[in-house]
Amino acid sequence: MLVETIRLAFEALGRNALRSTLTGLGILIGVGAVIAMITIGQGASQNVRNEIAKLGSELLTVSVGQQKRGGQGVSLAAAAFDYADVEAVRSEIRGLRHVAPLSSKIGRITARNANWNARIIGTENAYFQARGWNLAVGRLFAEAEMYNGKPVCLIGETVRQRLFGSGLGAGELVRVAGIACPVIGVLQARGQTGAAEDDDNVIAVPFDMYQRRIQGSTDIQSIVMAAYPTANMDRLKMTLSGLIRERRGLGAADPDDFTILDMRQVAQSMMAATRTLTLFLGAIAAVSLVVGGIGIMNIMLVSVTERTREIGVRLTIGALPSQIRLQFLCEAVILTLAGGLLGILGGLGTAAAAAPHLAIPFVLDPVVVAVTIAISTVLGIGFGFAPAARAASLDPVEALRHV
Amino acid sequence: MSAADQTEPVVLLELARASRVYGRGDGTVVAMSDVDVKVRAGEFVTIVGPSGSGKSTCLNILGCLDLPTSGNYLLAGQDMAQIKAEQRAVIRRDNIGFVLQNPNLIARMSALENVALPLVYRGLGRTERRLRAHAALEAVGLGNRVGHRPDELSGGQQQRVAIARAIVAQPRILIADEPTGALDTVTSAGVVNLLLELNRTMRLTVVLVTHDQSVAGRAPRLCVFRDGRLVSDETGRRRFHAC
Numbered sequence: 243m244l245v246e247t248i249r250l251a252f253e254a255l256g257r258n259a260l261r262s263t264l265t266g267l268g269i270l271i272g273v274g275a276v277i278a279m280i281t282i283g284q285g286a287s288q289n290v291r292n293e294i295a296k297l298g299s300e301l302l303t304v305s306v307g308q309q310k311r312g313g314q315g316v317s318l319a320a321a322a323f324d325y326a327d328v329e330a331v332r333s334e335i336r337g338l339r340h341v342a343p344l345s346s347k348i349g350r351i352t353a354r355n356a357n358w359n360a361r362i363i364g365t366e367n368a369y370f371q372a373r374g375w376n377l378a379v380g381r382l383f384a385e386a387e388m389y390n391g392k393p394v395c396l397i398g399e400t401v402r403q404r405l406f407g408s409g410l411g412a413g414e415l416v417r418v419a420g421i422a423c424p425v426i427g428v429l430q431a432r433g434q435t436g437a438a439e440d441d442d443n444v445i446a447v448p449f450d451m452y453q454r455r456i457q458g459s460t461d462i463q464s465i466v467m468a469a470y471p472t473a474n475m476d477r478l479k480m481t482l483s484g485l486i487r488e489r490r491g492l493g494a495a496d497p498d499d500f501t502i503l504d505m506r507q508v509a510q511s512m513m514a515a516t517r518t519l520t521l522f523l524g525a526i527a528a529v530s531l532v533v534g535g536i537g538i539m540n541i542m543l544v545s546v547t548e549r550t551r552e553i554g555v556r557l558t559i560g561a562l563p564s565q566i567r568l569q570f571l572c573e574a575v576i577l578t579l580a581g582g583l584l585g586i587l588g589g590l591g592t593a594a595a596a597a598p599h600l601a602i603p604f605v606l607d608p609v610v611v612a613v614t615i616a617i618s619t620v621l622g623i624g625f626g627f628a629p630a631a632r633a634a635s636l637d638p639v640e641a642l643r644h645v
Numbered sequence: 646m647s648a649a650d651q652t653e654p655v656v657l658l659e660l661a662r663a664s665r666v667y668g669r670g671d672g673t674v675v676a677m678s679d680v681d682v683k684v685r686a687g688e689f690v691t692i693v694g695p696s697g698s699g700k701s702t703c704l705n706i707l708g709c710l711d712l713p714t715s716g717n718y719l720l721a722g723q724d725m726a727q728i729k730a731e732q733r734a735v736i737r738r739d740n741i742g743f744v745l746q747n748p749n750l751i752a753r754m755s756a757l758e759n760v761a762l763p764l765v766y767r768g769l770g771r772t773e774r775r776l777r778a779h780a781a782l783e784a785v786g787l788g789n790r791v792g793h794r795p796d797e798l799s800g801g802q803q804q805r806v807a808i809a810r811a812i813v814a815q816p817r818i819l820i821a822d823e824p825t826g827a828l829d830t831v832t833s834a835g836v837v838n839l840l841l842e843l844n845r846t847m848r849l850t851v852v853l854v855t856h857d858q859s860v861a862g863r864a865p866r867l868c869v870f871r872d873g874r875l876v877s878d879e880t881g882r883r884r885f886h887a888c
């Protein structure tokens with residue numbers, strides 16, 4: 243009987259193919275929007291997770307000035323760090339694995355006949371260790387190179403590509419601020435992270451050389467640290483803050499003129515933000531799904547009215563009200579399921595197409611797909627119920643009189 | 646009662662002081678009042694009466710499409726007011742075939758599909774449905790028109806398809822409300838003959854409403870309605886011989 247009812251439902255829908263298609267389209271768009279939004283949102287979350295994993299959640303950075311998150315607003319009054327600060331952190335704060343000074347600026351670099359703008363950083367080997375950033379080829383700075391100002395450099399993958407194309411890079415000569423530096427190593431690609439700045443577009447020179455020959459001062463913009471995984475980050479941040487305040491002579495009433503950035507904290511707030519965004523976008527998309535459902539209800543009600551006489555005939559020749567109800571429910575469910583399935587394909591397709599442009603991975607979550615199919619069915623039954631009930635409760639005598 | 650009554654078939658349909666009132670308050674219409682009638686299995690009952698006299702109202706109740714507002718209607722001894730609508734629909738499905746003034750065929754379906762439709766609701770398989778629908782169309786003399794759509798059939802043929810649809814599920818009772826109302830005299834005689842034949846050959850109980858005097862003239866049992874009342878109910882040997 244159910245097979246027969248489904249066949250009848252298909253037949254009824256097929257009779258008004260255009261109308262059925264348009265009605266299904268409402269659901270298709272609704273489901274498609276929900277799926278696309280959630281999938282893109284999940285991609286963004288995945289992206290954040292990946293990035294955090296890359297950076298390492300034990301990473302701490304203390305920078306000069308009060309920075310708004312993501313902003314660049316270094317307050318002018320804040321004094322830079324110096325190497326004594328680095329030494330102090332190294333010797334006085336327990337729980338840190340690596341501590342490295344870091345200064346950087348954007349500058350032009352040239353090699354043979356190519357030139358390119360990249361971030362030039364001056365640092366120590368500890369920086370790469372802190373970030374878990376390995377070399378693809380070559381070696382890190384030698385002890386001597388770090389402190390005698392000898393010009394050598396490590397280049398990121400983007401820089402290697404731009405300057406040397408398919409060439410290895412290591413062993414070549416690069417000019418940084420007019421100084422010829424042999425490339426002693428190439429850093430592993432960190433990949434497109436979706437961050438504003440390409441992590442791989444970097445050229446690193448020994449800290450000493452950077453201060454003396456590029457920056458022309460002993461200022462240090464920030465100190466990068468990696469804690470032991472077992473360290474208590476909150477306590478660590480407190481002692482770090484205390485130490486730096488003391489060294490900078492800040493009174494109890496003075497606000498911090500430096501910022502401590504904790505990757506785990508950043509990770510948490512970014513995850514929370516993407517989750518909120520995903521839910522928000524999903525909720526907006528869900529509105530269109532509800533609109534689609536109401537469209538189904540509307541069309542089904544019209545259809546019941548149109549078919550009143552036929553329903554009367556069917557009741558007269560032996561159809562049971564329950565069978566009439568089932569047929570209309572089937573029609574609604576078929577519409578929502580068909581719209582839903584196509585919507586899932588459309589939504590996933592949209593998400594897959596958008597992912598590269600948004601620089602996020604495409605995450606196919608079977609749970610989301612299953613839940614959406616379930617929701618489509620429930621929606622069909624929910625919005626089909628009133629029309630189906632109306633059809634089933636028709637009085638056959640009245641219905642037959644209907645023109 | 647005479648000895649002959651002992652062999653008489655069981656009472657299939659029974660109206661007992663049945664009335665049907667439409668509307669509430671001031672605007673009520675008494676469509677049928679205090680009708681007592683018994684129809685035995687295998688009978689052929691013809692109902693006549695002026696327009697608005699309550700014939701259709703009575704048939705709708707006999708066909709389990711409607712209920713009396715007072716009094717009782719019993720089908721095979723069961724009071725229809727005592728059961729739920731869905732159950733009444735089941736009883737209707739299992740016992741009653743309808744032929745209406747208008748054939749009410751579904752336009753996009755062939756004659757065969759129209760006739761097979763009642764069987765869909767009885768859960769029969771496709772092949773079984775086709776076989777039975779074919780047989781029913783043969784029985785009404787349309788074995789050669791199975792694939793035609795209603796708009797490719799004449800009025801009389803459409804009404805025959807409707808009769809085939811009414812008998813395809815082998816109901817015990819056939820209810821026909823002016824099945825010849827829209828037909829010319831010759832065609833309508835054919836349709837009535839078909840009903841009489843089905844009554845004879847299949848022992849089908851028939852209740853027929855008609856305006857046609859010639860049909861009324863040869864009816865084995867004639868009930869006359871006037872202003873919602875059953876004013877005359879005659880069964881006569883004379884009538885049997887007449888047909």
Ligand SMILES: Nc1ncnc2c1ncn2[C@@H]1O[C@H](COP(=O)(O)OP(=O)(O)OP(=O)(O)O)[C@@H](O)[C@H]1O
Pocket residue numbers: 667668674675676677694695696697698699700701702703
């Ligand atoms: N749904 C309804 N609401 C109100 N009054 C109704 C309704 N149906 C029928 N009636 C009234 O009941 C009375 C009997 O109607 P019915 O249809 O039974 O007459 P009929 O004998 O079949 O007439 P006809 O020969 O014209 O078909 C009429 O006066 C009619 O107006």
Ligand SMILES: [Mg+2]
Pocket residue numbers: 700701702822
């Ligand atoms: Mg009538």
